[in-house]
Amino acid sequence: MNNYQLESAATAGIAACFEPQQPVQARMATAAETPVVKTGATKGLATEDPAVLNQSAPAASPLLSHAPVAAASLSEPATQPDAGTTAAAAQLRLKAPSDRWAKAGTLLYPLLFGVLIFILWQSGLLHILLGTDDFTLPAPSRIVRIMIDNSGKIWANVITTLQAALSGLFFGSLLGFLTAFLAMRFPRWGSGGLTLVSAFNAIPIIALAPVITNWTKDVSSEAATRSMVAKILVVTLVCMASMSVNAYRGLTELKPFSLDLMHSYGSGRGAEFIKLRLPNCIPYIFTALKVGVPTSVISAMIAEYFAEFITGVGRQIRENIVLAQYPTAWAYIMTACLMGIILYAILISVETVALRHRR
Amino acid sequence: MKQQPKSKIQSKPGFASLTQAKWPVTLVWLIGLILIWELAAFEVAQTKRTPENVLPHLYQIIAAAFSGKKVTNNLTATQVVLINAASTLLRAGQGFVIGVAFGYLLALLMSLSKIVEKIAFPYLMLIQMIPILGMAPIVLSITGDINRSRIVIAAILTFYPIAANCLAGFKAVEPQKHELMYSYGANKFQLYTKTMIPATWPYFFTGLKISAPLAITASILVDTLQGGGGLGSMLSQSLKHAMSVYVFWLIIFFVAFIGMFSFYLMGVLEAWLCPYRKWEKGGNEA
Numbered sequence: 072m073n074n075y076q077l078e079s080a081a082t083a084g085i086a087a088c089f090e091p092q093q094p095v096q097a098r099m100a101t102a103a104e105t106p107v108v109k110t111g112a113t114k115g116l117a118t119e120d121p122a123v124l125n126q127s128a129p130a131a132s133p134l135l136s137h138a139p140v141a142a143a144s145l146s147e148p149a150t151q152p153d154a155g156t157t158a159a160a161a162q163l164r165l166k167a168p169s170d171r172w173a174k175a176g177t178l179l180y181p182l183l184f185g186v187l188i189f190i191l192w193q194s195g196l197l198h199i200l201l202g203t204d205d206f207t208l209p210a211p212s213r214i215v216r217i218m219i220d221n222s223g224k225i226w227a228n229v230i231t232t233l234q235a236a237l238s239g240l241f242f243g244s245l246l247g248f249l250t251a252f253l254a255m256r257f258p259r260w261g262s263g264g265l266t267l268v269s270a271f272n273a274i275p276i277i278a279l280a281p282v283i284t285n286w287t288k289d290v291s292s293e294a295a296t297r298s299m300v301a302k303i304l305v306v307t308l309v310c311m312a313s314m315s316v317n318a319y320r321g322l323t324e325l326k327p328f329s330l331d332l333m334h335s336y337g338s339g340r341g342a343e344f345i346k347l348r349l350p351n352c353i354p355y356i357f358t359a360l361k362v363g364v365p366t367s368v369i370s371a372m373i374a375e376y377f378a379e380f381i382t383g384v385g386r387q388i389r390e391n392i393v394l395a396q397y398p399t400a401w402a403y404i405m406t407a408c409l410m411g412i413i414l415y416a417i418l419i420s421v422e423t424v425a426l427r428h429r430r
Numbered sequence: 431m432k433q434q435p436k437s438k439i440q441s442k443p444g445f446a447s448l449t450q451a452k453w454p455v456t457l458v459w460l461i462g463l464i465l466i467w468e469l470a471a472f473e474v475a476q477t478k479r480t481p482e483n484v485l486p487h488l489y490q491i492i493a494a495a496f497s498g499k500k501v502t503n504n505l506t507a508t509q510v511v512l513i514n515a516a517s518t519l520l521r522a523g524q525g526f527v528i529g530v531a532f533g534y535l536l537a538l539l540m541s542l543s544k545i546v547e548k549i550a551f552p553y554l555m556l557i558q559m560i561p562i563l564g565m566a567p568i569v570l571s572i573t574g575d576i577n578r579s580r581i582v583i584a585a586i587l588t589f590y591p592i593a594a595n596c597l598a599g600f601k602a603v604e605p606q607k608h609e610l611m612y613s614y615g616a617n618k619f620q621l622y623t624k625t626m627i628p629a630t631w632p633y634f635f636t637g638l639k640i641s642a643p644l645a646i647t648a649s650i651l652v653d654t655l656q657g658g659g660g661l662g663s664m665l666s667q668s669l670k671h672a673m674s675v676y677v678f679w680l681i682i683f684f685v686a687f688i689g690m691f692s693f694y695l696m697g698v699l700e701a702w703l704c705p706y707r708k709w710e711k712g713g714n715e716a
Binding site: 278282 | 460643685
């Protein structure tokens with residue numbers, strides 16, 4: 072059940088790496104507090120209620136149970152606010168004298184590595200290392216030139232892929248949230264549905280895409296429209312699972328006793344949902360989206376392979392490979408990577424703004 | 431889904447046995463899905479000229495699986511699927527193992543050295559964004575062998591979830607544990623073998639659960655790119671009506687089953703290798 076969160080544990084970390092302006096402490100806190108690294112202990116330490124600590128003890132990580140530290144760490148009142156992760160501690164130690172250097176390094180090292188690869192690639196050394204030639208792996212300057220020369224055509228393909236990916240992501244997230252809501256509202260029957268939705272997630276896209284293309288043959292007489300519908304449906308199904316699982320956690324894994332507090336205020340289900348569950352859910356929704364955005368782009372491209380209408384970045388990669396037009400294919404591969412990265416960057420900035428007032 | 435203590439307070443006493451009586455609920459959902467499929471199949475059978483292309487009845491698919499009719503090259507449909515599945519899954523499995531090994535190694539290196547982590551982290555992210563099929567011909571030209579390129583691509587896809595999850599695992603070790611090990615006078619090797627590596631197992635298995643279906647998808651996807659055996663090329667052949675369309679349906683169901691089974695298998699493996707994680711068992715069924 073927690074696979075989505077954990078995968079994004081890393082992504083949350085990456086997000087943190089990309090925002091060097093924020094104070095280290097705050098960054099690590101968000102990384103630790105996201106739904107992600109949900110070892111009971113981090114949660115327990117973040118909240119300052121001793122009763123809470125006792126309560127979360129049985130749910131704490133199993134690893135704690137055979138390490139003598141566990142008891143100590145849990146019974147200790149949470150005085151250090153940043154005791155979330157090892158990394159936090161490590162970062163903190165770094166912080167004192169050479170904080171600026173640590174930050175600079177975060178940016179500098181990957182940049183240097185990238186420049187190194189670029190030089191190797193452009194000078195042809197990479198080709199010798201990999202035992203390949205200039206045709207299968209064109210130099211970056213050539214790829215960029217092809218991208219500029221064909222910018223109009225590439226842009227048109229980007230648009231169709233983005234349409235499929237984003238509308239699929241939208242509908243998938245909506246349906247996923249709805250599933251999570253129903254599962255929260257009607258736990259007995261809903262959680263069965265949730266299990267089913269996540270079982271769907273294990274079905275490879277490769278099995279879904281051709282079937283759905285078959286099913287949508289009658290949607291429209293126009294190949295472009297029905298291909299688009301098929302692609303959107305595929306992306307919807309793929310994105311649904313991570314959203315439903317994450318949103319369900321967001322809606323149900325509330326802060327201890329907050330529900331009791333709401334009851335003691337005499338609030339109805341509506342107020343409980345709007346005031347407590349929904350705000351609690353928002354970080355989880357972003358976690359789901361962090362998984363969903365790259366997945367939606369990739370699955371839109373895979374759906375294109377099986378679609379009737381020949382359009383989209385993914386399909387162009389394939390068509391060009393079939394025609395042995397490797398340089399053009401490379402231009403589309405680059406475009407696909409850029410697309411994913413830009414979408415992800417947008418998501419991270421939206422998240423930073425949306426979760427600004429938390430923690 | 432883990433049953434939280436607080437949701438027990440909230441739910442009515444009759445619903446308290448939620449976790450115990452879980453399978454009938456799932457069963458009802460499954461029956462519901464089968465019903466929907468069959469109803470749609472009836473509708474399609476009435477309106478379409480070739481209903482088996484769009485939505486055959488489930489019993490037709492099952493019948494096709496057990497029929498002795500030769501589909502191609504003196505092989506029945508089931509034989510076609512199984513023979514091709516063997517080669518595809520073998521490659522997926524090899525790639526999976528290689529990817530797991532490299533992914534874990536990288537996570538370990540990243541946790542050992544801050545510089546490696548800083549260098550590799552953004553690029554780890556990039557790997558996720560690269561379309562798999564895009565890499566196939568390049569890998570092919572480098573390895574010079576289709577089978578080997580399938581393995582490599584499955585490995586690359588497996589690599590990311592494992593590395594990312596294990597890194598999260600290394601980072602999730604509480605600082606108090608580090609302090610304890612320090613006070614015991616443990617050296618780096620002991621710190622890793624006694625504390626850090628055991629702490630990553632849950633994360634490692636989560637990574638395995640994500641990447642096992644991915645490796646299979648990768649292998650099949652590469653099949654569709656080039657001919658010469660494998661589930662993927664059978665899939666595209668039967669889609670183009672080079673053989674009975676039921677082969678297509680059999681492959682679809684087989685792949686879906688294998689995908690879910692691989693996920694389940696990783697859960698079983700986890701329960702077997704990490705029996706102390708039993709408490710979380712409820713959380714693993716998804």
